[in-house]
Amino acid sequence: MNTLRCAITVLRKDLLVELRSREIIYTAIFFAALLVVIFTVALPRDGRVDDRMAPGMLWATIAFAGTIGLGRAFDREREDDTMRALLLSPAPRLAVFLGKAVAITMLILLVAAVATPLFGLFLTSARLLDHPLPLVVLLVLGALGFGVVGSVFAAALLRVRSRDVLLPIVLYPILIPLFFAATNATLALCVTDPNMAKAWYWISLLAGYDGVFLVLSLWLFESLVIE
Amino acid sequence: MFKALLVFLFAVVPASAAIAGNGSDAAAAPTASAGSAAAPTASGSAAEAVPVAQGELAQPPQPAPSPADLRATCAAALNANPTFANDLLRQLDEKKVVELAKAQEAFANVQVEAGARVAKNQRHVIMAYAVMWVAAAVFVLFLWLRQRALRSQIDVLRSDLAAALKDNK
Amino acid sequence: MNSQNNQPTGARGSTASWLVPLLTLLAAVGFASCVWMVFVVTPVADVLFFNQKIFYFHVANAFMLFLSVFVCGFASVVFLKKRDGKWDDIAIAGAEVAVMFGLVVLITGSIWAKAAWDVWWKWEKRLTMSLLLWLVLVAYVIVRRFAGASADRLAAGLAVFGCVGIPFIYFMVEKSDNHPQAGKEGVVATLATDMKLAFWGSVLTFFFWFVALLISRIHSARAEREVRELRESAMDAGVL
Numbered sequence: 152m153n154t155l156r157c158a159i160t161v162l163r164k165d166l167l168v169e170l171r172s173r174e175i176i177y178t179a180i181f182f183a184a185l186l187v188v189i190f191t192v193a194l195p196r197d198g199r200v201d202d203r204m205a206p207g208m209l210w211a212t213i214a215f216a217g218t219i220g221l222g223r224a225f226d227r228e229r230e231d232d233t234m235r236a237l238l239l240s241p242a243p244r245l246a247v248f249l250g251k252a253v254a255i256t257m258l259i260l261l262v263a264a265v266a267t268p269l270f271g272l273f274l275t276s277a278r279l280l281d282h283p284l285p286l287v288v289l290l291v292l293g294a295l296g297f298g299v300v301g302s303v304f305a306a307a308l309l310r311v312r313s314r315d316v317l318l319p320i321v322l323y324p325i326l327i328p329l330f331f332a333a334t335n336a337t338l339a340l341c342v343t344d345p346n347m348a349k350a351w352y353w354i355s356l357l358a359g360y361d362g363v364f365l366v367l368s369l370w371l372f373e374s375l376v377i378e
Numbered sequence: 379m380f381k382a383l384l385v386f387l388f389a390v391v392p393a394s395a396a397i398a399g400n401g402s403d404a405a406a407a408p409t410a411s412a413g414s415a416a417a418p419t420a421s422g423s424a425a426e427a428v429p430v431a432q433g434e435l436a437q438p439p440q441p442a443p444s445p446a447d448l449r450a451t452c453a454a455a456l457n458a459n460p461t462f463a464n465d466l467l468r469q470l471d472e473k474k475v476v477e478l479a480k481a482q483e484a485f486a487n488v489q490v491e492a493g494a495r496v497a498k499n500q501r502h503v504i505m506a507y508a509v510m511w512v513a514a515a516v517f518v519l520f521l522w523l524r525q526r527a528l529r530s531q532i533d534v535l536r537s538d539l540a541a542a543l544k545d546n547k
Numbered sequence: 548m549n550s551q552n553n554q555p556t557g558a559r560g561s562t563a564s565w566l567v568p569l570l571t572l573l574a575a576v577g578f579a580s581c582v583w584m585v586f587v588v589t590p591v592a593d594v595l596f597f598n599q600k601i602f603y604f605h606v607a608n609a610f611m612l613f614l615s616v617f618v619c620g621f622a623s624v625v626f627l628k629k630r631d632g633k634w635d636d637i638a639i640a641g642a643e644v645a646v647m648f649g650l651v652v653l654i655t656g657s658i659w660a661k662a663a664w665d666v667w668w669k670w671e672k673r674l675t676m677s678l679l680l681w682l683v684l685v686a687y688v689i690v691r692r693f694a695g696a697s698a699d700r701l702a703a704g705l706a707v708f709g710c711v712g713i714p715f716i717y718f719m720v721e722k723s724d725n726h727p728q729a730g731k732e733g734v735v736a737t738l739a740t741d742m743k744l745a746f747w748g749s750v751l752t753f754f755f756w757f758v759a760l761l762i763s764r765i766h767s768a769r770a771e772r773e774v775r776e777l778r779e780s781a782m783d784a785g786v787l
Contacts, residue, residue: 312694317693324679356718360715510655
């Protein structure tokens with residue numbers, strides 16, 4: 152109970168800091184929009200994009216823009232050594248982790264909420280927005296997995312040099328299963344003859360990934376982050 | 379390595395030869411029968427056609443003899459003249475020899491093809507082995523160099539440290 | 548303190564001074580006999596003909612890849628829980644050896660694809676999985692190389708998370724219909740007796756080779772640790 156309350160406090164603190172400057176929100180959103188435009192401009196052939204490419208483009212956008220936001224969010228905690236203060240505070244460390252993870256998940260969801268409609272707008276042949284319910288579930292689960300694993304490693308990277316370059320290098324190999332499942336689920340949804348059973352199957356795999364890596368992160372967060 | 383290659387050749391080539399041999403036999407059979415049927419009338423050199431023609435020309439009023447009749451006359455002529463029959467057989471044998479030569483050429487092609495295939499595979503196998511060896515060698519070299527550098531570093535540090543401690547005393 | 552630290556290292560070094568050459572010798576003898584088995588004794592396979600002979604070493608290398616990844620993951624978990632640098636050395640060694648074996652697996656796999664299907668790369672499920680796994684290990688080695696000594700636990704976390712991801716990758720790659728399957732299913736079971744013998748012989752050979760490399764690399768990691776410690780004490784003594 153205490154853990155939950157502390158987690159919510161950490162989350163509120165993060166959101167408040169961000170809402171005051173809106174630095175990460177604006178940069179991440181603009182970067183996501185930029186990526187959408189770059190993908191849709193660079194990849195079409197004969198004025199059309201193969202709709203089977205849309206899921207890969209969407210998740211690559213989420214991965215890149217999310218990593219930018221993630222890195223900046225933790226860099227902020229490093230600047231005045233506030234991460235150490237957070238970890239030294241009487242709040243349970245799991246609460247700190249959970250608050251951070253939820254904040255990052257929300258950030259990723261925001262990026263996804265911008266990128267997905269933009270892709271739907273630019274790539275009309277890919278029916279990205281035809282099935283909103285499974286799509287939302289999918290995006291939430293994907294953002295959650297990203298947020299959980301990303302928070303663990305971004306926090307662990309705080310003590311390390313050349314962390315900006317290393318964040319994606321460390322993160323993406325671990326997130327490969329997540330992107331694999333998410334892309335396949337999105338693909339099942341957005342093709343001309345969508346396969347709902349297949350989509351839900353991949354979404355359940357994604358949920359399994361989230362569960363396993365959430366447990367693993369809760370188990371290892373302290374030993375990875377504490378000096 | 380090359381023994382395996384030979385085993386492969388010995389396994390594949392007789393099999394393909396057997397296949398090709400069956401084909402050539404089947405191809406030779408119709409030509410031989412067609413030859414025996416056609417030889418008295420159309421083809422055949424003048425010298426061989428003459429005795430048959432003499433027998434046939436004795437009855438000009440029959441305009442269109444049926445194949446069965448022709449066969450019968452042919453058989454009769456062959457029975458009557460054993461040298462002609464032997465001649466014909468020899469000629470057919472020559473034809474068969476040509477066919478055989480052609481078939482053998484085809485076998486040779488099959489052999490070359492199989493050999494090329496094996497050689498191609500062999501190239502890939504050798505590539506794979508080379509990759510393995512190169513990777514292992516590079517890794518060991520890298521390990522060895524690193525170990526040597528570390529050793530020398532440790533020695534330098536140790537002697538420096540010992541000297542410093544001595545000075546302090 | 549340093550002399551105490553160095554004593555066991557030296558003692559272990561002497562064990563390894565005969566163990567590593569012995570293992571290397573075993574691997575060399577095993578390799579020679581495997582080459583003999585593979586090229587002379589085993590029959591030429593039905594469909595794949597001569598390039599089936601890549602299989603014996605390709606798959607043995609893949610086994611060693613998974614074994615070294617397992618060593619790395621296990622050592623990382625123990626290191627995270629016990630905070631004992633000894634286990635960290637094992638984890639580094641496992642990861643680097645895994646990168647080497649993985650490279651061999653990927654390149655021989657690619658050559659196999661060229662020989663069997665006439666393309667240099669095919670998204671065959673085991674090859675795909677090896678590639679994705681290999682990426683995790685390369686990331687691990689990069690972190691160890693460039694993130695400094697303080698990244699030991701971060702790297703351990705990477706190894707553990709990567710290892711937990713393996714079953715997911717395997718399951719997903721198998722279920723995904725984007726990837727054509729090569730039909731190598733249960734290929735070991737279908738081998739002729741000679742082939743089986745040659746195959747398991749080469750697995751054993753590569754196991755010896757793997758252990759020899761692992762021990763050598765662990766020693767290298769220990770020497771690195773020693774250099775770090777010496778440097779610290781040298782700084783304390785005011786030498787550096």
